[in-house]
Amino acid sequence: MSNWNNPGYAPPSGYPNQQYPPYPGAPQSGYPQPGYPQPGYPQPGYPQPGYPPSGGYPGAPPHGYPGGDQGYPAAPQPGFVPQPTGHYGHDAPVQQGEATPFSHRTDMYGTPYEDDSVKGFDFSDQSIRRGFIRKVYAILCAQLCVTLGFISWFLFHEPTKRYVQNNPALWIISFVVMFVTLIAITCCGEVRRKSPTNFILLGLFTLAESFMLGCTASRFNSQEVILAVGITAGVCLALTLFAFQTKWDFTTCTGFLFVAIIVLMLFGIFAIIFHNRILTLVYASAGALIFSFYLVYDTQLMMGGKHKYSLSPEEYIFAALSLYLDITRIFLYILTIIGASRN
Template sequence: MAWQGVPVYYQDPNQQYYGGQPGYLPNQGYPPQGGYPPPGGYPQGGYPQGGYPQGGYPPQGGYPQGGYPPQGGYPPQPGFAPMPQQGYGGTYNDPEQGMDDGDVKGFGFSEESIRKAFIRKVYSILMIQLLITFGVVCLFSYHMPTQLWVRQHSYLVWVALAVMIVTLIAMACCGEVRRKSPTNIIFLILFTMAESFLLGVTAATYRAQEVSIAIGITAAVCLGLTLFAFQTKWDFTVMGGVLFVALIVFMIFGIVAIFLPGKTMTLVYSSLGALLFSFYLIYDTQLIIGGKHKYSISPEEYIFAALNLYLDVINIFIYILSILGASRN
């Protein structure tokens, strides 16, 4: 029985009742207040009709502030690029929207830093090549026993020429050869040694003083042209086609000069050659710099870039040496 809707509790030796139904006693289980409701539904203070109360699971509309992040993703974390949504400021490098200032955010790299590292690598390789080459040239110019030994083994000139041609064609035409390490390093070393040997044999036909002067002039010219290429606003990378045509004309002129020998012809041909490869040095330098220029070399092509600069410097040296020799002769 119950008084005015208040449930009455009964106890039986074998069974417990709560409101006339099997349940728990107030002193031995869950109390009626806030516990299981009496028959007829949940009392006020339990789970309301129509949804969850405030403070429980979030109401219709999503998660509240402080729970899972709103639409747009997670908030920015240190070291990761923020997402380009309304909830949090900042942008990230969306491949469909392009790169923001060339940065690869979250990894500390940028196009500028990659390009600078590429330039340092190229010029480091170039300096090693030039040191080896001009060291061999000085050895052939100043050491008479070396000159005599080479004259006694003239076949080495043809061996070096074959190695130089094969390695040059392989690096120029085969992308895998010049990109895959250590194959590219091996081919570059072989080419440098063969070219140094041939250049040493050529320099041995000139006076040692002329060789020294040619080396000094070449160093000064190349340094000046490199500084000019770095700071000038003129874009020489668009002149690739013009320089190629000029090279073809120069080669034809060289064939004609073979049949018209003479001091004047040698001076003209050597002067044009030094001028042409000076422009090539500026052109190749700006391809390496990249940035504001229209065309640039990929940072993966550091061997090819060093090879281009090396050939430019060597050709300038050869033609300056020819000018000095023709002037003396």
């Protein structure tokens, strides 16, 4: 039994207040040191008067924590499900049950972008949009270079020029290839988004269209073709700058452009049956004007941003194809106008 339990036991001298039992490593006599703690400790006025607050911790009952008069956020109610936050180009936070972040945009046919290929894209992001535009114009420049090469080859190389003029079956074959690839790209969304199939189809289409344009240009004078190329380049550059700068939204004119192209097709059939120089000039002028509108329309579809409709960032092949068709149609109609005016 320890000595501490003995009623007559007294601790040895040297322990503070002679009240502690002995234990291994116990402090020696003189502990604690004289003058400890320092005089005047704690400081006068500590703790501060009025602490803790008489009203309780800020926001605590009876203030109604949280959400009381202190401005704290409201307390989650039973069964509360956190709502997603963030802005995906919206004016308000995304709410629970809302569609994909890109669902506020629709394509040229009015269909919301809710497919897996565009989930996670925020086309209002400047970096995504600029990258998409650069890719489209890079593909377009490659297409136009191939086309200019074919036109120059068929225009200035006499053996090739005579060969294609004497073999119209080549033009028919190229037209079939062009038409099939055009339908495959425009009507099959999965095909034009899948690489490298989309690039292969676009390459075949560009070669076929370039061959057809070369055959057509070979029947005109070289000066007329060069003049048409220059006018087309100036018109397309001006229209592109206009589409980037204007506040008018041409993406809402889908119905008007569709009706205009139908009327142009019917007028073209009429001009073929009743072949006349005046009808040819009117038809070519109307065609150049309508496809100029189409160039602005397709450019704004590619830009997105403030416009009502826009293309998905995955549709770079379709965007390049649309712009290429617009430019080549404008070139053909201008070439027809120049040729008809010179008889």
